[in-house]
Amino acid sequence: MAFVFDIFVPPSSAGFVLKAIIATVVADGLLLGFILFRRGYRKRYFAKRDRRVFEVRQRWDALLSGEIPYDTWRLNSFDRQIVEDVVLDAFEAANAEESARLLRFMRATGLIEKRVFEARKYQGWQRMRALVALGRTRAPEGIPALAEGLRDPNRETRNAALRGLARAASPEAAEEILSWVGERGLQAPALLVQNALINCCREDPRMLFPYLQHADREVREMLARVLGEIPTASLKDELIALAADDLPELRAAAARALSGAERGQAVEVLSDLAQDSVWFVRLRAVVALGKVFAPGAILPLVHALTDSHRLVRMRAAEGLVDRKADLASTFEQVVATNDRYGMHAFCAALDNADLRQELADELQKQDAQGKPNARALLAALSAGKLTETAATTEPAPLSVATAAGRR
Numbered sequence: 001m002a003f004v005f006d007i008f009v010p011p012s013s014a015g016f017v018l019k020a021i022i023a024t025v026v027a028d029g030l031l032l033g034f035i036l037f038r039r040g041y042r043k044r045y046f047a048k049r050d051r052r053v054f055e056v057r058q059r060w061d062a063l064l065s066g067e068i069p070y071d072t073w074r075l076n077s078f079d080r081q082i083v084e085d086v087v088l089d090a091f092e093a094a095n096a097e098e099s100a101r102l103l104r105f106m107r108a109t110g111l112i113e114k115r116v117f118e119a120r121k122y123q124g125w126q127r128m129r130a131l132v133a134l135g136r137t138r139a140p141e142g143i144p145a146l147a148e149g150l151r152d153p154n155r156e157t158r159n160a161a162l163r164g165l166a167r168a169a170s171p172e173a174a175e176e177i178l179s180w181v182g183e184r185g186l187q188a189p190a191l192l193v194q195n196a197l198i199n200c201c202r203e204d205p206r207m208l209f210p211y212l213q214h215a216d217r218e219v220r221e222m223l224a225r226v227l228g229e230i231p232t233a234s235l236k237d238e239l240i241a242l243a244a245d246d247l248p249e250l251r252a253a254a255a256r257a258l259s260g261a262e263r264g265q266a267v268e269v270l271s272d273l274a275q276d277s278v279w280f281v282r283l284r285a286v287v288a289l290g291k292v293f294a295p296g297a298i299l300p301l302v303h304a305l306t307d308s309h310r311l312v313r314m315r316a317a318e319g320l321v322d323r324k325a326d327l328a329s330t331f332e333q334v335v336a337t338n339d340r341y342g343m344h345a346f347c348a349a350l351d352n353a354d355l356r357q358e359l360a361d362e363l364q365k366q367d368a369q370g371k372p373n374a375r376a377l378l379a380a381l382s383a384g385k386l387t388e389t390a391a392t393t394e395p396a397p398l399s400v401a402t403a404a405g406r407r
Helices: 004-007 012-057 058-064 075-092 096-108 112-122 124-136 140-149 154-166 171-184 189-199 207-215 217-229 233-242 248-260 264-275 279-291 296-304 309-322 325-337 340-352 356-368 373-384 401-407
Strands: none
Touching: 004 075, 004 171, 012 058, 058 096, 058 140, 075 096, 075 112, 096 112, 112 124, 112 140, 124 140, 124 154, 140 154, 140 171, 154 171, 154 189, 171 189, 189 217, 207 217, 207 233, 207 279, 217 248, 233 248, 248 279, 264 279, 264 296, 279 296, 279 309, 296 309, 296 325, 309 325, 309 340, 325 340, 325 356, 325 373, 340 356, 356 373
16 A cells, blocks of 8 residues: 555655645645734724824814813824824714814814825825825815816826815815816716816806807717706706707707896796707707796696606696696696596696696586586596596507697
8 A cells, every 4th residue: 555655646746745835834824814914003003093093183172272282192103093083983973163163173174285296296095095184174275186187197086076076065175176077078986077177167057158169079978967957047048049959959958047037037938948849859858838827837737748758747747737726727628638647647736746637627516617627627527537448458549630730
């Protein structure tokens, strides 16, 4: 047996295997020792940090007021990082007065200037961390450094700078973002740029219009979505001009923003947009008409019940039902369209708003008073209840005229 073993496993191979086993055991022991050492070190570090944070919190007011000299903690990197983290966390829940107090403290201690220097001179993760910290302070003096970060070749650094400018929420930050987008195009996720501009353009949405006119298509579409999300009631003339733009996204944004404009002009422009060739433009216009509680908006909404797109019909019906006033008269106009799909959309909106019985009671009252067509309208409303049964069968074929309107 020993002879056979010597043939297949010569002494030199056995020695090599033994050495490999010993090396593996030693490596595993060293790795285990490193893991235990690291755990012990981190445990001590976090315990020390917790104690120091508690001490800072106990004397927080004295620290902010300068009663505790800044040199007692600023020259110590460990303490300085703790103070800065606590201040940045306090920014998140602070009101305007407390934010101003915290910002004065960071200026007095030079923490903002330190982060501005790091954001301009460092690279990689160090620059990204400085940009994030600057954004959390919302300090105006940090905006130029954040704007420089937008032109960094690293995508993650650009995103960090963009998030920082979004936190600033000021027209100056919006100008930097718009200038960067106009110069370089969309070099960051469109949704991230859009959210940043929504935050920064609320005070002055007028700054968007020069870029809406001269930027490329992708940027114009993104800016159109921004315009639709911010209040622009004072820009009715500019919005009316956008309603005739060749780009569907801009027409849709104008329709959405016009819901806050003056009723007379808004209804006229939205009525035209409700007949646009692009379905989502018609949808935005119908939704806006539903929010404009003016008598002139009823007829375009009734007409939208005959639209070829299901979502447009549904939102038109919701806009009509949300008015709640004079449902019987509105229902009479809906029945007059002689459109089965529009009738079903209106009845579904009535059921969702729990107003079907209220409309039936009103029609019964009118029938008792001898009003013409009241009984026919009541029968039509009752026929609307048959939609649950009719859902199991194929719809009746459309007439030639109706089919042509649904092309």
